[in-house]
Amino acid sequence: METETTTGLEKPEAVEKWRTHLLPAGLAILVLLNLLIFMEHFGFDIVSRYYKGILILAFINIILAVSLNLINGITGLFSIGHAGFMAVGAYVSALLTLNMGRWELVSSQVQAVLQFPLVLLAGGLAAALAGLVIGIPTLRLRGEYLAIATLGFGEIIRVVALNLNITRGARGIPSIPNYTNFWWAQLFAVLTVVIIWNIVHSNHGRAMVAIREDEIAAEAMGINTTYYKVLSFTIGAFFAGVAGGLLAHHLTFISPKGFDVLKSIEILLMVVLGGLGSITGSVIAAIVLTALPEVLRFLQAYRMVIYAGTLVVLMIFRPQGFFGRAEVNLAFFKSLFRSRVEEEMKSRSEERGGNGGSA
Amino acid sequence: MRKGEIVTLIGANGAGKSTILKTISGLLQPREGKVFLEGEEISALAPHQIVARGISQVPEGRRVFPELSVLENLVLGAYQRKGKEHLNELERVFELFPRLKERKNQPAGTLSGGEQQMLAIGRGLMARPRLLLLDEPSMGLAPLLVKEIFAIIREINAAGTTILLVEQNAHMALSIAQSGYVLETGEIVLSGSAAELVRNEEVRKAYLGL
Numbered sequence: 001m002e003t004e005t006t007t008g009l010e011k012p013e014a015v016e017k018w019r020t021h022l023l024p025a026g027l028a029i030l031v032l033l034n035l036l037i038f039m040e041h042f043g044f045d046i047v048s049r050y051y052k053g054i055l056i057l058a059f060i061n062i063i064l065a066v067s068l069n070l071i072n073g074i075t076g077l078f079s080i081g082h083a084g085f086m087a088v089g090a091y092v093s094a095l096l097t098l099n100m101g102r103w104e105l106v107s108s109q110v111q112a113v114l115q116f117p118l119v120l121l122a123g124g125l126a127a128a129l130a131g132l133v134i135g136i137p138t139l140r141l142r143g144e145y146l147a148i149a150t151l152g153f154g155e156i157i158r159v160v161a162l163n164l165n166i167t168r169g170a171r172g173i174p175s176i177p178n179y180t181n182f183w184w185a186q187l188f189a190v191l192t193v194v195i196i197w198n199i200v201h202s203n204h205g206r207a208m209v210a211i212r213e214d215e216i217a218a219e220a221m222g223i224n225t226t227y228y229k230v231l232s233f234t235i236g237a238f239f240a241g242v243a244g245g246l247l248a249h250h251l252t253f254i255s256p257k258g259f260d261v262l263k264s265i266e267i268l269l270m271v272v273l274g275g276l277g278s279i280t281g282s283v284i285a286a287i288v289l290t291a292l293p294e295v296l297r298f299l300q301a302y303r304m305v306i307y308a309g310t311l312v313v314l315m316i317f318r319p320q321g322f323f324g325r326a327e328v329n330l331a332f333f334k335s336l337f338r339s340r341v342e343e344e345m346k347s348r349s350e351e352r353g354g355n356g357g358s359a
Numbered sequence: 360m361r362k363g364e365i366v367t368l369i370g371a372n373g374a375g376k377s378t379i380l381k382t383i384s385g386l387l388q389p390r391e392g393k394v395f396l397e398g399e400e401i402s403a404l405a406p407h408q409i410v411a412r413g414i415s416q417v418p419e420g421r422r423v424f425p426e427l428s429v430l431e432n433l434v435l436g437a438y439q440r441k442g443k444e445h446l447n448e449l450e451r452v453f454e455l456f457p458r459l460k461e462r463k464n465q466p467a468g469t470l471s472g473g474e475q476q477m478l479a480i481g482r483g484l485m486a487r488p489r490l491l492l493l494d495e496p497s498m499g500l501a502p503l504l505v506k507e508i509f510a511i512i513r514e515i516n517a518a519g520t521t522i523l524l525v526e527q528n529a530h531m532a533l534s535i536a537q538s539g540y541v542l543e544t545g546e547i548v549l550s551g552s553a554a555e556l557v558r559n560e561e562v563r564k565a566y567l568g569l
Contacts, residue, residue, distance in 0.1 A: 223438055
């Protein structure tokens with residue numbers, strides 16, 4: 001931990017150790033999981049359908065939490081309409097899949113593999129467009145005003161889906177092909193984390209963080225604050241749309257009910273619980289909050305009471321979330337992802353460690 | 360304003376000093392009147408366009424990014440500059456403020472008030488401005504620190520940066536400025552060289568407490 005700087009507040013060593021070991025442990029588990037699931041191609045069904053379903057949901061929730069974290073945690077825009085973008089992506093991709101005819105040239109399996117990423121991309125782009133359209137007028141609002149505006153947006157999307165013919169209203173869209181599997185979900189989750197991580201640690205990300213920290217000062221620094229707020233919002237919406245598409249092709253049925261305010265709040269919960277601004281925190285919180293209701297299933301009716309109680313207790317004892325704004329210790333990755341400034345400073349005969357510990 | 364000078368705006372609370380600075384930097388839009396930079400009108404431009412034209416502002420109350428490190432704060436100051444040329448500026452800022460170099464990995468929010476003011480000024484310099492707007496750099500600082508900061512402001516000016524200084528501490532401001540304006544309720548009531556203003560009876564009574 002020689003890379004961490006003294007902030008005056010010494011962190012307990014145990015916590016630090018935990019943070020250092022979490023990421024390698026997580027990656028090891030992921031590799032193991034991949035191996036286990038890959039075994040099914042050789043006739044060993046080790047991971048049951050039930051567990052695979054939970055894993056897929058966990059990956060989808062990671063996409064949702066990390067993308068909302070870009071908006072809420074990194075840029076500091078309090079948005080609670082994430083389910084709205086998700087709904088746009090889910091409906092657009094589901095309808096595209098259902099209405100895309102049979103391609104003549106390839107077998108139906110190959111067609112599925114080829115068209116799935118395309119419809120997900122289309123769903124993401126549609127959601128991004130919605131983010132752009134809603135972001136430009138509402139992002140002048142601050143704090144709770146923006147929260148209410150995004151809440152309203154989420155409701156509008158839900159009500160529109162409830163009343164359009166093409167979305168079949170409250171009956172929902174049934175029999176969407178079950179294209180989402182462990183691999184797709186994993187691929188998109190990893191892509192999302194890598195892309196958003198890179199955005200956050202680029203010059204653009206620094207501008208977004210500056211807006212969160214002090215919008216007026218950011219403006220005075222010459223940062224085009226409107227541009228970056230809209231950009232962050234649009235990128236976040238894009239990934240929410242992709243996640244919506246994955247969910248639609250996982251559940252094989254979508255209806256407006258699945259994209260209500262509660263869904264938005266569920267995603268927000270993951271972000272707050274993991275720590276606003278901490279990407280690794282969002283990932284871990286998404287996994288924990290996906291698994292928790294399942295783990296608690298033996299409690300039957302008391303399940304949701306315990307779930308909610310756990311959240312209350314966590315917020316009392318750790319209001320900044322698992323990790324606050326810090327990331328799970330990335331000492332290993334630091335050598336790979338060191339920022340250019342640091343490199344240059346180092347080459348200018350400096351005697352120092354990294355400073356990329358916090359977002 | 361002439362190039363290479365330190366010009367100061369002095370006046371009581373609410374006289375409109377900060378408002379003038381914010382209007383120049385584009386944070387506020389002028390209701391009437393126009394702002395010119397070397398013959399080009401800049402009154403309708405957005406703040407980021409004004410920064411691109413070489414005006415940078417050190418806002419009132421410092422406004423450093425508290426959770427970012429000192430280094431990250433400084434790099435953000437050079438936000439609009441491409442490539443690595445801003446690293447020269449970084450070295451210069453660290454020369455001016457050795458204290459910042461010692462603490463470059465520390466979150467800016469944990470710095471003392473004086474250090475934060477140094478950081479805010481350093482951050483403003485990172486854009487390599489032709490005109491630096493300083494809003495109340497002495498606010499809330501111990502007298503000794505105020506002296507230190509003003510010495511540095513003079514040094515920055517000597518290196519060729521034009522400075523517009525808004526200050527409550529008229530005495531300090533006039534001691535380093537070449538010329539000044541006295542504001543009262545949004546109007547310039549007096550202007551002249553700093554030496555003239557220091558000698559002016561009204562200024563002495565109202566702002567210097569003599």
